[in-house]
Amino acid sequence: MVTKGFFPGSFDPPTLGHLDLMRRAAVVVDELVVGVGINAEKTPWLPARERVALLKEMAPKGVEVISFTGLAVEAARAAGAGLIVRGMRAFADVDFETQMALANRKLASDLETVLLVASTEVAHISGRLVRDVHRAGGDVSHFVPPMVVAALQKR
Amino acid sequence: MVTKGFFPGSFDPPTLGHLDLMRRAAVVVDELVVGVGINAEKTPWLPARERVALLKEMAPKGVEVISFTGLAVEAARAAGAGLIVRGMRAFADVDFETQMALANRKLASDLETVLLVASTEVAHISGRLVRDVHRAGGDVSHFVPPMVVAALQKR
Amino acid sequence: MVTKGFFPGSFDPPTLGHLDLMRRAAVVVDELVVGVGINAEKTPWLPARERVALLKEMAPKGVEVISFTGLAVEAARAAGAGLIVRGMRAFADVDFETQMALANRKLASDLETVLLVASTEVAHISGRLVRDVHRAGGDVSHFVPPMVVAALQKR
Amino acid sequence: MVTKGFFPGSFDPPTLGHLDLMRRAAVVVDELVVGVGINAEKTPWLPARERVALLKEMAPKGVEVISFTGLAVEAARAAGAGLIVRGMRAFADVDFETQMALANRKLASDLETVLLVASTEVAHISGRLVRDVHRAGGDVSHFVPPMVVAALQKR
Amino acid sequence: MVTKGFFPGSFDPPTLGHLDLMRRAAVVVDELVVGVGINAEKTPWLPARERVALLKEMAPKGVEVISFTGLAVEAARAAGAGLIVRGMRAFADVDFETQMALANRKLASDLETVLLVASTEVAHISGRLVRDVHRAGGDVSHFVPPMVVAALQKR
Amino acid sequence: MVTKGFFPGSFDPPTLGHLDLMRRAAVVVDELVVGVGINAEKTPWLPARERVALLKEMAPKGVEVISFTGLAVEAARAAGAGLIVRGMRAFADVDFETQMALANRKLASDLETVLLVASTEVAHISGRLVRDVHRAGGDVSHFVPPMVVAALQKR
Numbered sequence: 001m002v003t004k005g006f007f008p009g010s011f012d013p014p015t016l017g018h019l020d021l022m023r024r025a026a027v028v029v030d031e032l033v034v035g036v037g038i039n040a041e042k043t044p045w046l047p048a049r050e051r052v053a054l055l056k057e058m059a060p061k062g063v064e065v066i067s068f069t070g071l072a073v074e075a076a077r078a079a080g081a082g083l084i085v086r087g088m089r090a091f092a093d094v095d096f097e098t099q100m101a102l103a104n105r106k107l108a109s110d111l112e113t114v115l116l117v118a119s120t121e122v123a124h125i126s127g128r129l130v131r132d133v134h135r136a137g138g139d140v141s142h143f144v145p146p147m148v149v150a151a152l153q154k155r
Numbered sequence: 156m157v158t159k160g161f162f163p164g165s166f167d168p169p170t171l172g173h174l175d176l177m178r179r180a181a182v183v184v185d186e187l188v189v190g191v192g193i194n195a196e197k198t199p200w201l202p203a204r205e206r207v208a209l210l211k212e213m214a215p216k217g218v219e220v221i222s223f224t225g226l227a228v229e230a231a232r233a234a235g236a237g238l239i240v241r242g243m244r245a246f247a248d249v250d251f252e253t254q255m256a257l258a259n260r261k262l263a264s265d266l267e268t269v270l271l272v273a274s275t276e277v278a279h280i281s282g283r284l285v286r287d288v289h290r291a292g293g294d295v296s297h298f299v300p301p302m303v304v305a306a307l308q309k310r
Numbered sequence: 311m312v313t314k315g316f317f318p319g320s321f322d323p324p325t326l327g328h329l330d331l332m333r334r335a336a337v338v339v340d341e342l343v344v345g346v347g348i349n350a351e352k353t354p355w356l357p358a359r360e361r362v363a364l365l366k367e368m369a370p371k372g373v374e375v376i377s378f379t380g381l382a383v384e385a386a387r388a389a390g391a392g393l394i395v396r397g398m399r400a401f402a403d404v405d406f407e408t409q410m411a412l413a414n415r416k417l418a419s420d421l422e423t424v425l426l427v428a429s430t431e432v433a434h435i436s437g438r439l440v441r442d443v444h445r446a447g448g449d450v451s452h453f454v455p456p457m458v459v460a461a462l463q464k465r
Numbered sequence: 466m467v468t469k470g471f472f473p474g475s476f477d478p479p480t481l482g483h484l485d486l487m488r489r490a491a492v493v494v495d496e497l498v499v500g501v502g503i504n505a506e507k508t509p510w511l512p513a514r515e516r517v518a519l520l521k522e523m524a525p526k527g528v529e530v531i532s533f534t535g536l537a538v539e540a541a542r543a544a545g546a547g548l549i550v551r552g553m554r555a556f557a558d559v560d561f562e563t564q565m566a567l568a569n570r571k572l573a574s575d576l577e578t579v580l581l582v583a584s585t586e587v588a589h590i591s592g593r594l595v596r597d598v599h600r601a602g603g604d605v606s607h608f609v610p611p612m613v614v615a616a617l618q619k620r
Numbered sequence: 621m622v623t624k625g626f627f628p629g630s631f632d633p634p635t636l637g638h639l640d641l642m643r644r645a646a647v648v649v650d651e652l653v654v655g656v657g658i659n660a661e662k663t664p665w666l667p668a669r670e671r672v673a674l675l676k677e678m679a680p681k682g683v684e685v686i687s688f689t690g691l692a693v694e695a696a697r698a699a700g701a702g703l704i705v706r707g708m709r710a711f712a713d714v715d716f717e718t719q720m721a722l723a724n725r726k727l728a729s730d731l732e733t734v735l736l737v738a739s740t741e742v743a744h745i746s747g748r749l750v751r752d753v754h755r756a757g758g759d760v761s762h763f764v765p766p767m768v769v770a771a772l773q774k775r
Numbered sequence: 776m777v778t779k780g781f782f783p784g785s786f787d788p789p790t791l792g793h794l795d796l797m798r799r800a801a802v803v804v805d806e807l808v809v810g811v812g813i814n815a816e817k818t819p820w821l822p823a824r825e826r827v828a829l830l831k832e833m834a835p836k837g838v839e840v841i842s843f844t845g846l847a848v849e850a851a852r853a854a855g856a857g858l859i860v861r862g863m864r865a866f867a868d869v870d871f872e873t874q875m876a877l878a879n880r881k882l883a884s885d886l887e888t889v890l891l892v893a894s895t896e897v898a899h900i901s902g903r904l905v906r907d908v909h910r911a912g913g914d915v916s917h918f919v920p921p922m923v924v925a926a927l928q929k930r
Contacts, residue, residue: 003158003183027237028158028183041445045170070446083183088253088270089273090717098243101272102434106452107443112182115243115270120895124722135661136690142726196910225911259897259918262908275430279567288572290506293534302504313493337577338468338493338548351755382758392492398563398580401701408553412744416762422492425553425580427566434565435548503801576797585740598882600816601846624779647857647887648778648803702802706910708890709871718863719874721892732802735863737876 005085005114006028007069007075011036011051011128012044013152014058015144017122022060024116033079036060036067045131050151057147073108089123091143105130160240161231161270162186163223165259166191166206167199167309168285169213170299172246172277176217176242179271188234189214191222213300228263239268244278315339315424316391318382321346321361322354323440323462325454327432330427332370333399333428343389344369346377355441360461368455383418394423399433469539470494470550470579472581473533474526476501476516477509478595478617479523482587486552487525498544499524501532510596515616523610538573549578554588625649625734626696627707629689631671632664633750633772634678635764637742641707652698654679656687665751670771673775678765681686688697693728704733709743780860781806781851782890783843785810786826787819788905788927789833790919796862799857799891808854809834811842812832820906825926833920834928859888864898 005025011018011034025032032048034055038048046054048067051093056064068075083103086097101113107154125143134140141149166173166189173189180187189210193203201209205223210220223230231239239259240250256268278300281302291296291308296304319355321344328344333457343439344365349356356364359414365375378385386394395412396407411423435453444450444462451459470490476483479508483499483508490497499520503513511519513532520530533540541549549569551562562567599605599617600606623647631638635643638654639753645652654675658668667672668687675685688695694728696704704724706717745763754760761769780800785863786793786809791810801806809830813823821829823842830840842849851859861872869922876888895916909915909927 017332024267028269037443070747072444073446074446074448077738098272098437099434099436102275103187103439103443103453105272110182112179113272114183115272117253117260117268117270120257120898123895124719125727126719129719131725133723135659136694138691139696143723146375166479189589194910211549226908226913229911230911235903254899254901258904258908258918261899262913275433278430279571281564284564288536288568290504291534291539293572298568302522334577337575338579343673349755371575381753381758384758408582409744409749412585413753413763416744417758420492422489423582424493425582427563427570427578427580428754430567450766501860585743588740589874589881591874594874594878598846600814600842601849603846603849603882608878644887647885648889718892722895725892730802732799733822734803737873737880737888737890740877749803 002031002142003029004031004033004079004081005083005084006035006072006079006081007031007085007114008035008037008072009076010044011055011142012127013066013105013148014051014055015047015122015125015127015130017118017125018085020119020122021116022063023087024075026060028114028116029056029083030087031062032085033064033066033081035072035079036065037072038067038069040069052147055153071107071110076111077108082111084111086113086115087118088115089118104132136138157186158238159186159188159234159236160238161188161190161227161234161236163190163227163230163284165199165283166210168201168299169206169210169226170280170282170285172244172261172273172280173243173273174213174300175277176240177218180259181215183269184238184240185273186217187240188219188221188236190207190230190234191220191229192227193222193224195224208249209306211301212302224308226262228259228266231266232263235265239266241268241270242273243270244273281287312341313393314341314343314389314391315393315395315404316343316345316386316389317346317395318347318385320354320437322437323364323454323458324343324361324365325432325435325437325440327397327399327428327435329368329455330429330432331395331426334371336370336419338424338426339393341372341375342395343376343391345382345385345389346375347382348377349381350379358462364458364461367457381417383414383421386421387418392421396419396423396425397428398425399428408444468494468497468548469496469544469546469547471498471500471544471546472550473500473537473540475509475592476520478511478609478613479516479520480587480590480592481589482552482583483612484523485584486550486581487528491525491551491573491577493581494548494550496527496545497550498529498531500537500540500544501530502535502537503532504513505534519613520617522612526548530582536572538569538576539602541576542573547576549576550579551580554583554584558603567607622720623649623653623703623764624651624653624701625703626653626655626692626699627705628649628655628657628695629690630664632676632747633666633673633764633768634671635742635745635747635750637707637709637738637745639678640739640742641736641764642707644684644728645705646680648734650702651682652705653686653701655692655695655701657692658689659669660689668683672690674768674771677767680760691727691730693724694729697728703729706735707738708735722763748769763767777806777921778804778856778858779806779808779856780858781808781810781847781854782807782860783810783812783847783850783855785819785902786830787902788821788919788923789826789830790866790897790900790901790902790905792862792893793857794920795861795897796891797838797892800860803891804858804860806837806842808839808856810847810850811840811841812847813844815844829845829926831846832922837927839921846882848879848886851886852883857886859886861888863890864893865909
């Protein structure tokens with residue numbers, strides 16, 4: 001069978017952790033769609049259009065990048081995906097990821113969530129960390145790919 | 156691509172949690188091999204041969220069951236699997252599973268581990284729980300499939 | 311002795327998890343008072359009056375529902391309760407609940423906190439999950455009782 | 466209603482943490498039965514008879530102490546208890562306690578488990594710690610009541 | 621060698637937990653600099669100037685108190701510190717503290733983070749707890765030193 | 776002041792994680808003593824003498840290696856150390872390490888424990904992992920230094 005995975009997130013901004021996950025997902029699924037969630041009630045740091053553009057630039061060949069509103073499980077289905085792919089940094093994600101996986105199972109029982117263990121080199125990276133370090137004038141090149149560094153410098 | 160997954164464990168005894176995982180894995184992989192690990196230094200509760208037989212009886216159609224000695228990653232490779240599949244009960248497994256996934260990545264960088272979130276109905280079940288309840292004279296039919304109940308009653 | 315328990319929370323909105331806890335509490339206390347906390351500095355999703363009305367509608371017979379401002383321990387005392395009852399979903403609540411129990415013990419040493427383990431069927435439900443799914447246009451009937459579904463549809 | 470609680474454990478040896486829990490339980494239940502579990506497959510550090518005797522000596526007035534074999538839920542029922550009472554030291558107990566509470570709920574759906582948060586002064590104490598410190602020649606009087614110190618000195 | 625430690629935080633407000641950590645740090649470092657972080661994007665509860673003044677008043681003799689903007693690691697270097705000192709309350713801090721320590725290591729590989737285990741008497745105290753209890757009209761003297769109690773009463 | 780740290784453990788076998796910690800400790804303490812605990816009631820994998828010899832061979836220059844029986848805090852004092860140094864791998868160690876730090880504080884209030892965050896490259900390594908992989912015929916050179924690899928090959 002051809003497996004298609006959906007990797008939803010806010011990607012605000014995209015990080016080396018997201019890149020690590022996209023690469024790992026290639027072992028698990030035949031096709032991967034990255035979905036940038038748009039939440040009308042929250043003002044993002046980077047506009048959705050820019051997050052999509054950056055993800056397209058950094059994503060391994062063949063990975064599709066879209067944006068979506070509404071439920072991740074609906075976006076996964078609309079994209080024809082049978083799996084939701086999420087990363088698990090060893091520390092803080094476990095509660096959130098299992099809670100979301102269980103909730104998504106209630107919302108769409110045919111979609112299974114697979115969790116991939118993040119590389120130890122990137123397990124400490126989060127969007128919030130990048131935003132905090134950048135705001136404090138720090139060098140975020142340890143945490144995000146070069147095109148995101150460039151985009152942040154232009155702000 | 157055809158994805159083959161390897162689900163290693165001690166399965167001492169096989170539980171409803173293992174059955175739940177085998178069913179979930181069918182969404183992720185085309186073929187699944189369940190591998191009963193034989194550890195020469197530990198005396199198991201049920202002999203490996205019996206665990207293999209019970210798993211064969213309870214496994215969904217098409218799932219292969221083998222036993223193996225040595226490293227799980229070597230057994231996965233020998234079985235032609237590109238993925239290691241493990242379950243994550245929400246509670247205690249996280250540390251152990253991520254540690255094992257990271258160690259296996261060092262031992263076999265081409266094998267990726269995917270973690271599936273256990274069903275809430277079985278997330279509290281462990282081999283140790285079953286052994287403890289059975290030894291105490293309790294009814295383990297809430298925790299293991301009927302064929303395992305039957306096998307334990309014969310002991 | 312007659313034991314009276316106080317179950318404080320924001321209940322924004324009330325969920326099946328809260329209902330599960332109210333039912334469990336009946337084994338532990340003779341009388342239960344549910345206290346809807348009003349925090350003047352936060353704008354709630356549902357007005358306090360509506361949360362109280364929904365809780366009254368869904369609560370098992372005999373459970374009292376009130377709203378309160380100020381400290382939960384003061385509201386518990388004012389209600390004549392000797393116990394604070396809280397639920398523990400297996401995942402994320404532990405830190406918060408133990409921290410709150412220890413702080414409440416400092417604030418009111420005569421009030422003991424009892425933690426009841428949530429049913430696995432509802433352990434993944436949180437107010438935030440319900441709000442997020444509802445905003446995204448999803449079906450929240452897996453997470454909240456029918457009267458809350460109806461109330462949310464009217465918004 | 467008159468509430469009777471059952472506090473099962475191995476109590477090998479009884480510690481200040483167990484004493485703390487017995488005192489806290491008095492706020493929750495009218496009567497408390499402490500049950501010393503006898504596991505025929507494990508050799509205890511202190512004989513069950515000695516553990517029972519020490520617990521009787523240290524327990525607050527009115528607390529009953531018994532020993533039991535088999536399932537804790539059966540012993541609770543035999544003792545006429547409707548609640549199982551367990552302590553939660555903030556750290557390591559959460560997984561184990563929730564897993565046990567959920568398993569006990571399957572084995573005896575009429576028995577509810579209540580978790581009481583241990584006092585911070587004793588939250589780090591465990592039977593294993595006491596055994597390790599005593600074996601290493603250390604002073605365990607910070608961890609166990611005087612009668613247990615005395616009993617250990619006689620060994 | 622003379623070791624200088626930097627203890628960064630928001631201290632909004634300073635608590636007995638911070639005082640506990642300052643005292644413990646004296647065993648580890650020869651000199652300690654407490655750094656009050658100023659985040660231009662967040663409105664604090666207490667103004668930075670007041671937090672600095674309160675920390676100076678409550679700090680053990682010889683402890684220096686400064687405020688800083690930007691990265692904690694840059695402030696540590698500017699203060700001539702070779703160590704970052706942080707407390708670990710047993711519960712919720714672990715993820716945050718390890719993530720921050722790993723990120724700081726990327727940002728400044730010559731600075732090591734040392735974590736000191738908080739005293740059990742203060743491990744449940746957080747700035748948010750103090751703010752919540754104070755807003756609710758509760759007595760925060762269990763959680764903060766007398767000069768902070770006095771400052772809060774004047775607000 | 777001259778700070779001396781004591782790093783106790785079983786080191787069965789010594790790993791790259793222990794080496795990482797010894798290097799990190801050099802930023803925190805002027806002198807470091809590594810203490811190999813001898814537990815008369817447990818049969819170790821490697822004899823204490825061999826563990827001491829391997830640690831001496833792999834330790835950075837200036838680090839002292841001793842063996843000890845009895846309490847770690849007594850050994851620390853006997854070695855003239857004012858600090859106990861332990862590593863914290865991000866995952867499983869937190870409970871154990873904080874529990875031990877709090878217990879040691881009761882046993883020796885003048886000794887402070889400092890926890891250093893392990894490098895992400897070695898955070899998944901444990902003695903048990905090494906023993907399991909070696910027994911299974913796997914290559915442990917990812918987990919232990921070359922001299923330990925050599926010693927294990929001779930067994």
